[in-house]
Amino acid sequence: MTKTFRLTMAQALTRFLACQMTEIDGRKMPIFGGVWAIFGHGNVAGVGEALYQVRDELPTFRAHNEQAMAHAAIAYAKANFRRRFMAATSSIGPGALNMVTAAALAHVNRLPVLFLPGDVFANRIPDPVLQQAEDFSDGTATVNDCFRPVSRYFDRITRPEQIIPALNRAMQVLTDPADCGPVTLALCQDVQAEAYDYPESFFAERVWTQRRPRPDRQELAAAVAALKGAQKPLVIAGGGVLYSQASGELAKLVQGAGIPVCETQGGKSSLPDDHPLNMAAVGVTGTSAANRLAEEADVVLAIGTRLQDFTTGSWALFKNSGKTIIGLNVQPFDAGKHQALPLVTDAAEGLAELGAALNGWKAPAAWTDNAAKGKKDWQAEAGKVTASTNAAYPSDAQVIGAVQRAMGSGVILLHAAGGLPGELHKLWQAGAPGSYHAEYGFSTMGYEIAGGLGVKMAKPDEEVVVMIGDGSYLMLNSEIATSVMLGLKLTIVLLDNRGYGCINRLQMATGGANFNNLLKDARHEVMPDIDFAAHAASLGAIAEKVSSIAGLETALAKAKKNARTTALVIDTDPLVSTDVGGHWWDVAVPEVSSRPQVNAARKAYEEKRRMQSVGD
Ligand SMILES: Cc1ncc(C[n+]2csc(CCOP(=O)(O)OP(=O)(O)O)c2C)c(N)n1
Ligand SMILES: [Mg+2]
Numbered sequence: 058m059t060k061t062f063r064l065t066m067a068q069a070l071t072r073f074l075a076c077q078m079t080e081i082d083g084r085k086m087p088i089f090g091g092v093w094a095i096f097g098h099g100n101v102a103g104v105g106e107a108l109y110q111v112r113d114e115l116p117t118f119r120a121h122n123e124q125a126m127a128h129a130a131i132a133y134a135k136a137n138f139r140r141r142f143m144a145a146t147s148s149i150g151p152g153a154l155n156m157v158t159a160a161a162l163a164h165v166n167r168l169p170v171l172f173l174p175g176d177v178f179a180n181r182i183p184d185p186v187l188q189q190a191e192d193f194s195d196g197t198a199t200v201n202d203c204f205r206p207v208s209r210y211f212d213r214i215t216r217p218e219q220i221i222p223a224l225n226r227a228m229q230v231l232t233d234p235a236d237c238g239p240v241t242l243a244l245c246q247d248v249q250a251e252a253y254d255y256p257e258s259f260f261a262e263r264v265w266t267q268r269r270p271r272p273d274r275q276e277l278a279a280a281v282a283a284l285k286g287a288q289k290p291l292v293i294a295g296g297g298v299l300y301s302q303a304s305g306e307l308a309k310l311v312q313g314a315g316i317p318v319c320e321t322q323g324g325k326s327s328l329p330d331d332h333p334l335n336m337a338a339v340g341v342t343g344t345s346a347a348n349r350l351a352e353e354a355d356v357v358l359a360i361g362t363r364l365q366d367f368t369t370g371s372w373a374l375f376k377n378s379g380k381t382i383i384g385l386n387v388q389p390f391d392a393g394k395h396q397a398l399p400l401v402t403d404a405a406e407g408l409a410e411l412g413a414a415l416n417g418w419k420a421p422a423a424w425t426d427n428a429a430k431g432k433k434d435w436q437a438e439a440g441k442v443t444a445s446t447n448a449a450y451p452s453d454a455q456v457i458g459a460v461q462r463a464m465g466s467g468v469i470l471l472h473a474a475g476g477l478p479g480e481l482h483k484l485w486q487a488g489a490p491g492s493y494h495a496e497y498g499f500s501t502m503g504y505e506i507a508g509g510l511g512v513k514m515a516k517p518d519e520e521v522v523v524m525i526g527d528g529s530y531l532m533l534n535s536e537i538a539t540s541v542m543l544g545l546k547l548t549i550v551l552l553d554n555r556g557y558g559c560i561n562r563l564q565m566a567t568g569g570a571n572f573n574n575l576l577k578d579a580r581h582e583v584m585p586d587i588d589f590a591a592h593a594a595s596l597g598a599i600a601e602k603v604s605s606i607a608g609l610e611t612a613l614a615k616a617k618k619n620a621r622t623t624a625l626v627i628d629t630d631p632l633v634s635t636d637v638g639g640h641w642w643d644v645a646v647p648e649v650s651s652r653p654q655v656n657a658a659r660k661a662y663e664e665k666r667r668m669q670s671v672g673d
Contacts, residue, residue: 061254066217067107067244069255070173073224074144075114078264081140088232088265089171090133090143090514091116093126097148098187099175103249104146118543121535123147125507127159127170129536132504132511134168136469136491139237139300140267141515144171149246150188154200158501161207163239166296166323166498167388169231172208172241174201179215179245186246201243209238215245217253232265234300234403235388269301269403270387272410280358280383280400281414287356289377289424290316293339293368296323296498297361297386301404304328304490307360310412315420316358317428319347321368322478322497324361326487330466334425336432340374341367341642342479346435348640350428352376360385361404364394365498371643373668385411396673438637439484445606450630453480456552459606460522461486463613464548468520469494469512473504475526476559476634477552483638503533506549510536513545520548520617527553530589534596540622541597548616549598549624550609551589554631562634567646568658575631593624600624641665 064072071092079088094117096105108117120126123145130143147153153174163170177189177199185191192198205211210230212223220242227240272280284290298307304327311318311334319339320327328335336347343351351357351374359382362368369375372395375382384397385407392399400407443458453476460470466488472481473496487493494512496504509523530551540547556575564574571578576585593600599619603609609627616623646662647655 060257062257062260063252063254065103065107065250065252066214066220067103067249068110069217069253069259070220070224071104071107071111071115072260075111076260076262077228078262079140080264080266085264086141087114088141089115090141091118093118093120093130093143093145095120095123095126095147095152097152097175099149099152099246100146100173100244100249101148103246104173104175104244120507120539122533123152123155124159124503125533125536127156127172128162128501128504128507129511129514130170131159131163131166131168132471132494132508133515134170135166135494136512136515138302138491139169139234142169142171142231144173146173147175148188149175149177149186150190150200154203157203157207160204160239160241162496162499162501162504164207164209166496167237167300168239169237170239171227171231172204172239174204174241174243175249176201176213176243176245178247180247199243201241204241204243207239208241209236210240211243212241213243213245214248217248217251221255221259228265232268234268234270269406270401271406272400272402276398276400277410277414279398280385280411283356283381283383283398284314284358284411284415285418288421289350289354290314290356290358290420291350291354292316292318293321293357293359293362294318294324294327295321295360295362297404298324298327299490301361301387302490303361303405303408306405306408306412308332310408310415313412314415314418315422315425317350317425319343319351321362321365322482322495325482325495326490326493329488330486333429333432336428337435338482338638339368340370341640342482343640344435344483344638345438346428346431348374348638349431355380357382358385359383359397360408361387363391366642367497370640372670373665374640376668378670435638442635442637443484447605448630450628451606452630452633452635453477453552454484454635455606456550456609456627456629457481457484459609460524460550460613463610464520464522464617466492468492468522469516470522470524471505471509471512472524473497473508474500474502474529475557476562477524477526479559480635481524483635502529505529506534506540506547507536509547509549510540510545513540513547517545523547523549525549525551526558527551527555527587527589528557531587534592537593537596537598537622537624546620547622548613549593549622551624551626552629553589553626554629556631558631559634561631563644566658567644568650568652568655570652589626590624598622598624600626602626641668643669
């Protein structure tokens with residue numbers, strides 16, 4: 058007879074999670090780094106009791122906001138190149154819905170995370186239970202249905218034995234490189250507590266390894282033929298290069314063939330910034346070195362990239378009408394975008410096979426030399442905008458220069474929203490793969506601090522530097538307290554330009570009046586004067602407001618020695634951003650307006666739109 062264990066559904070679930078292992082650098086370890094939890098009536102008795110039982114093998118971490126705890130879980134997975142991940146559990150109703158934005162963030166960035174929101178009673182007796190949203194026409198609808206479009210796998214557990222296939226499917230999705238993303242298992246409150254005789258085999262230890270699909274022969278042959286015919290080849294390195302840990306293979310291929318490389322936000326740090334073939338950031342927030350090549354390139358080898366709007370400059374950047382795109386991607390949906398020649402494969406495997414098949418082929422030397430010259434020119438431009446200054450209100454770029462000089466390239470730099478992503482993409486000189494952690498797939502304000510915490514959990518020996526605007530900070534800062542509580546140090550650099558600076562600039566660029574972005578332009582009785590250093594200190598951080606770029610560099614040098622989370626605040630100029638580099642992108646300007654500025658912006662917009670290629 059099959060041996061069984063009589064457990065509640067929640068106990069079976071947590072035990073199962075604790076049995077899932079992985080192997081990294083020859084070391085076996087749990088694939089789940091832990092579970093983030095905020096309890097309520099929807100999960101405290103069931104999931105809460107079950108987590109307590111396994112607390113030694115599967116640690117539980119408490120946060121202050123469900124969205125933030127999910128951010129930490131997601132950043133943990135990203136910092137681990139998707140090889141390890143975490144779960145996040147909430148109560149029903151508001152706690153669950155607080156995680157939906159984070160689920161979307163994980164969905165967009167293709168990052169594994171297991172969401173375990175509590176759900177209403179399956180038996181419907183306490184209907185409507187506290188925090189249940191009643192649907193007048195659908196008895197099966199609950200707020201957790203909001204997870205469906207932002208989950209790669211969704212299930213609602215209404216019987217205890219359903220957890221067996223659901224968790225098996227969950228693991229497939231979480232560990233599949235092509236399908237990878239958030240999984241939501243909505244756990245009906247009563248079912249969490251219901252017992253069932255689970256077979257022993259369900260709790261067998263399982264070691265998950267990274268799947269690396271190799272290319273199809275025909276697709277490989279077509280890609281090789283296209284590359285061999287190239288006069289002006291260019292590689293776009295996307296996040297898939299990092300997730301596949303393919304930097305070594307990428308360097309080998311491009312060095313062998315003399316192909317310049319540019320990087321998306323997700324792919325930055327695929328090669329170190331000082332690699333001679335790395336033209337760095339491409340697209341709307343790109344360097345001139347990368348974008349001038351992108352305009353001319355005749356064969357674009359797009360590796361592990363979604364070819365998102367900022368990469369393609371709203372599909373106006375790649376101007377060579379005869380170009381061929383090779384879509385090297387583990388996900389066919391991405392591989393075939395813009396009528397690309399698909400090359401469906403793991404990045405490291407695909408690059409190795411491509412390199413071997415190129416068999417010594419080299420791009421014309423004039424193209425490679427031209428790239429090197431462009432890189433030099435860009436470095437000179439970037440040096441100017443990041444140089445030190447005595448200005449009372451420095452630019453974001455000048456603050457970036459200070460952080461880079463004080464911290465070097467050996468830290469993990471994290472950011473997500475505001476003006477910083479564009480400036481950092483252009484200007485940050487990244488070091489090792491994964492040392493540049495951008496959440497610019499969804500660009501979620503409030504990702505930064507909780508995300509930093511997740512990175513620090515994944516990489517406790519690394520210095521984690523979080524750069525954040527005042528707007529993002531005010532949206533979600535509570536996990537400063539968690540970082541202090543857990544002894545996980547972050548260095549936070551807060552740029553206070555007194556409002557939503559980048560959207561104010563975008564508003565001006567589209568002919569709009571300064572309205573509702575900077576605090577001074579928003580309806581107010583009292584002009585806010587927020588003491589961010591005092592705020593961060595109240596949450597337990599070591600905090601200081603600095604008054605100059607030089608002061609910031611001194612404070613950063615001190616912060617390196619601090620054992621506790623440190624927040625450094627600096628006032629910055631909301632109106633300045635880096636002009637050099639960059640590319641237009643499509644932000645729809647009103648066709649009619651009483652404002653002449655809008656009409657002028659519309660005219661310019663219509664001109665620019667002519668650059669967009671339609672139909673491919
Ligand atoms: C959750 C969320 N809401 C709104 C936006 C749109 N948005 C992008 S940047 C930004 C302003 C960010 O302000 P701040 O963090 O101070 O950075 P700054 O623009 O001043 O550099 C806004 C509102 C967003 N990205 N995320
Ligand atoms: Mg701001």
